[in-house]
Structures are given as C-alpha cells and as structure tokens.
Amino acid sequence: MLYSRLVHLSSSALATWCLAIFLEVIVFVLALRWKAAKELPFFVAYLGLLLVNEAILFGTYEIAGFYSRTSLYVYWTMQALCISLRAIVVYEICRRILSPFAGIWRALKPLLIGLAALLLGLAVLSSRGRPYHLTNAILSAQRGLELMVAALLIAGLAFCRYYGVRPERHLAWIALGLGLYSIAQIGDNLFLQNWSGHWLTHFAIWDALRHYSFDITLLMWMWALKEPLPAEQPAPALLSGNEYQTLSPVITLRLRELNARLLEMWK
Amino acid sequence: MTIALIFLILAGLLLALFWLLLGNRARKDSVQAALEIQRLLPVHCNHFPQVQHVLKTGDQIFIEQRLPKNIARKWRSERREVVQLYIRGLRQDFRGLEQLARSLAALSPKINRKQEWEWVWLGVQFRLLYAFTQLQFAAHNLPLDGLTHLTEMLMGLRMMLEMTINEMSEPFPETQTTLAS
Numbered sequence: 001m002l003y004s005r006l007v008h009l010s011s012s013a014l015a016t017w018c019l020a021i022f023l024e025v026i027v028f029v030l031a032l033r034w035k036a037a038k039e040l041p042f043f044v045a046y047l048g049l050l051l052v053n054e055a056i057l058f059g060t061y062e063i064a065g066f067y068s069r070t071s072l073y074v075y076w077t078m079q080a081l082c083i084s085l086r087a088i089v090v091y092e093i094c095r096r097i098l099s100p101f102a103g104i105w106r107a108l109k110p111l112l113i114g115l116a117a118l119l120l121g122l123a124v125l126s127s128r129g130r131p132y133h134l135t136n137a138i139l140s141a142q143r144g145l146e147l148m149v150a151a152l153l154i155a156g157l158a159f160c161r162y163y164g165v166r167p168e169r170h171l172a173w174i175a176l177g178l179g180l181y182s183i184a185q186i187g188d189n190l191f192l193q194n195w196s197g198h199w200l201t202h203f204a205i206w207d208a209l210r211h212y213s214f215d216i217t218l219l220m221w222m223w224a225l226k227e228p229l230p231a232e233q234p235a236p237a238l239l240s241g242n243e244y245q246t247l248s249p250v251i252t253l254r255l256r257e258l259n260a261r262l263l264e265m266w267k
Numbered sequence: 268m269t270i271a272l273i274f275l276i277l278a279g280l281l282l283a284l285f286w287l288l289l290g291n292r293a294r295k296d297s298v299q300a301a302l303e304i305q306r307l308l309p310v311h312c313n314h315f316p317q318v319q320h321v322l323k324t325g326d327q328i329f330i331e332q333r334l335p336k337n338i339a340r341k342w343r344s345e346r347r348e349v350v351q352l353y354i355r356g357l358r359q360d361f362r363g364l365e366q367l368a369r370s371l372a373a374l375s376p377k378i379n380r381k382q383e384w385e386w387v388w389l390g391v392q393f394r395l396l397y398a399f400t401q402l403q404f405a406a407h408n409l410p411l412d413g414l415t416h417l418t419e420m421l422m423g424l425r426m427m428l429e430m431t432i433n434e435m436s437e438p439f440p441e442t443q444t445t446l447a448s
Contacts, residue, residue: 103378150280157287162387163373164366172288179284187277236374244375248382251368255361255389259396 023218030225094156119148173224184213
C-alpha cells in the first residue's frame, strides 16, 4: 500500500534510493553530533534539506504518481533549491578556509561572486534559448548551476593552493564530495540531453558513476565527519600592512628584471 | 569526438579537484613555514664566481690542447652538468621570491589586486622563459653574459630584501620573530 505509487521504479532504483536516504540520515546525524552547524551552518542546512527533499518527493509520488506533471515540477523545484544551497555551501567553504587571511579574502570575494553571477547568467540564457522543450530547458539550467558550483569550488581551491593555504581535513573531504557530485551531474546531464542511448551511457563505470556519485559523495562526507571537528584555530597574526606596501614594489621590480634578463639570454 | 573531448574535460576537472585538495599534502608550504626568510631569499646566485670560472673559454682551449679527446669530452660534459645545476638553482631562487611574495600577500590585511595579477603574470612569463633557456642550453648555446646579469640581479635582490626586512622588523617585534625564524 505504502509503495503503491512507486511500483514503477525498478527494484534496483528503489534500493539505490533507500541507500541514499540511509546515508543522508547518517551524515546528518554525524553533523549534528559534532555540532558542525557552528562552523558550517549552510552545509548542515543542506543536509537537512536533502532529508526534507526525500520526504517531499516520497509524498508527491504517493499522492500524484511517479510520472505525473506535478511530480516533475516538484522534483525540479527541489533540485533547484538543493543546487542553489550547494553553491552557497561552496562559498561557505571558501570563506571558511580563506577568511582568516583578510587581505586575500577581501580581494578574492568579488571575483568568486562575479564568477558565480556570470555562470548563473549563462545558465539562465542557455535555458531560455529552449523555451519549447521543457526538459531541455530544465537540463540546461541544471547543468549551468552545477557548472557554477564546480567552477566556484575549483577557483576557490586554486587560490588556496596559490597562496599556500591548506584546508583542514574535514573541509577538504566535504569540498571533494561537492565537486565530485557536481562534475558527475554535469556529465550525466550532457549525456542525457545529447546522447541518451549512446553506448557510453551503458558503460559499466560510467553507469555506476552516474548512479552512485551521490552515494560516493555522502561517503566522503561521512569520512569528513567521522571524528569531532577540530577546535577553531586562532587566526594567523597578520602583518601591519606597511610590509606589503614596502616590499611588493621591490619584489615586482626584481621579478620583472629577472624575466627581462632571461629574455635577453634567449634572444 | 565531442563525447571524448567532454569526457576528457570532466576527467581533467576531477583530477584538478583531487590535486588541489589532496595532492602533495606533505609539502611544507604553509604560509607560516614560507616566511623562513633565509629559505626563500636567493642563494644559488652566490655560487656564480665558481660557475663563471667553470665557463671560462680559456680553460676549454687549454684542456682541449693538452688532454686526450675522450677526457676533454668528459670534462665538457661535467662542466655542462654544473651549469645545468646552477640554472636549476636560479629557478629555485625565483620560486623562493615568488613564495615570499605570496606569503606576504597572505599575511597582509590589505592587498593590491593589480599587483597580485602582475605577480601571477610574471610567474607565467618566468616559467616560459626558463623553458626556452633550457632549450637554448640543450642546443649548446648559452651566453655567459646573460648568466652573469641574471646572477647579479638575484644577488642585488637578496641584499635589498634583507635590508628592507631588517628595517621593517624593528618597529614590529611580534612580526620580527616570525620573519626571522
């Protein structure tokens, strides 16, 4: 009776869904147990939203049926909410890693926001170009949003790497999970939209990746939250600001000269 | 073809993500460690007089006239090895300066975005030029004058940075310990 409307789902799809819900509950409980909300409130909110999402979808499928238009709208609305919150989680992670370094964070924040806005604009434009094909428009928008999440994450982490700022272990695993899932979704989305039925979509590894990428992500988050979160580190003692003003022109000048000399050697 | 390209891009993005987060975790490049000034200032350029001596053409003529061909060849090859090591050392000097610049930015409350982009661009330029210089070296064509200028410049930079840092450290005792450790 309870699963009457879900009878259209194959047993493997149902099992995958149940596994995902089970893992979501574990990750959410771990996040609450270690009081992760203090450090990453949006991440914990996202984990909560995932569970709410499952409950809403289950209820909708039960009431309206799996293949109904209502289910389609509810599913994609929840997806949009989840992806948007995921983008905010990525920003939260970048802020968490870089904000102790006030100068870098102040300079990079507008860049990251600008990049996100640009990709969001492109996603909107891309989906608006297909107004007569609802599924295509939705898939384009989803791909654009996932691309925004992945690009934001990679850009933020590239800056961390450039400045030698190392993320803490749990943040690294959470970020890795976010990135992996977004990239898998972009790939899945592209194949669905352009090459559904292509032999590659039946390739075992690809098939596993697209079906289980979210479970892998949840396992990564479980790994991130397997032990109490480290105590907050004191912010590094910053220089006064004069040092940068005084030293940077000297370094720039010499680096420029060094390049000029190398160029002369090459001529 | 398109599928393969997209697949490659996605795989590249995934690899980049793994590398950014987990790659080379053991390397000691945290911001604090980077401010070990002695480790970052140019040092290899101090050995230029020895390298200059190795490169003197007078020695080459003398050895080629007096020694058997095989020994002269061995001597030339060892000489090239020394110069090669020296050029690599210069690259290490550049990287040290670059790291100093990044650490300085990381620990400054306010940075100049334009300045930062210039450092990125200079780093890219240096890497390209270094690759070309290596090619030139491989083609047995490395002018000694160029190497002299390069070394003099790095030595000048080392002195200037040391002086500036010493001057700056005096009124800020709490940063002095970090910078001088």
